[in-house]
Amino acid sequence: MTFATTDLCDAHEDRIAAGALRVLDPVFHAFGRAQAFGGRAVTLKLFEDNSLVRSTLEQPGQGRVLVVDGGGSLRCALVGGNLAQIGANNGWAGIVVYGCVRDTLELNESDIGIRALAAHPQRSQKRGAGERDVPVRLPGSIVRPGDWVYADIDGVLVSDAPLT
Template sequence: MTFATTDLCDAHEDKLASGALRVLEPVFRSFGRAQIFGGRAVTLKLFEDNSLVRSTLEQPGHGHVLVVDGGGSLRCALVGGNLAQIGETNGWAGIVVYGCVRDTLELDACNIGIRALAVHPQRSQKRGAGERDVPVRLPGSVVRPGDWVYADIDGVLISDAPLT
């Protein structure tokens, strides 16, 4: 997949103006070897519990992007090296986490794109709590299941429809 978020913004100013294309706030750090990734959004809403992240990444990803609304918590990591490897193996294009990750050396060895707020060494709880396929709010945009995510080193875009 080859694109530049800057070019997509320039080519779709009408969609930016209408809200059909949205830019996430520049609060996300980049991890993983895939600096450019995109695909349909699969959404999760949870808090300090990554059980649903694991069970979702264990399913075939079909080139989709997992968007995790972790409530912006900076108290534990929701994705680590093992989960990134599972996501890569199962064909996920990327993961966007409104929360923390860990095992950054392992993340950077995986051929998957990852965006997250920060790094935290502590793992999350495992209560099995959370919701899947619901609209989630990340800084700058609501992301709905099936929206299109486009990410590169300049930012993360959310679109109602695929961009050409």
């Protein structure tokens, strides 16, 4: 997938004005080998428990983007090297985490794009709690299941329809 978020914003200023294309706040850091990624969103809402992240990434990704609302917690990581590799192996295009990641050297060896708030060495709990396929609020926008997510080094976009 070849695109630049800056070009998408320029080409779709009318969609931005209408709220159909939204730009997430510039709080996300890039991890993973894929510098740019995009696809349909699969959403998770959870807090300091990555059980649902693992079970979702174990399913075929089909070029989709996993969007994880981790409540912005900076107390533990929700994605690490093993989960990134599982996601890459199962065809996920990328992961956007409103929370932390860990194993950054391993993440950067994985063929997947990842955006997260920060790195944190502590792993999350495993309680099996959370919700899938619900609207989630990330800084700058609500992301709904099936929205289109586009990310590169300049930012993360959310659209209600595919962009060209």
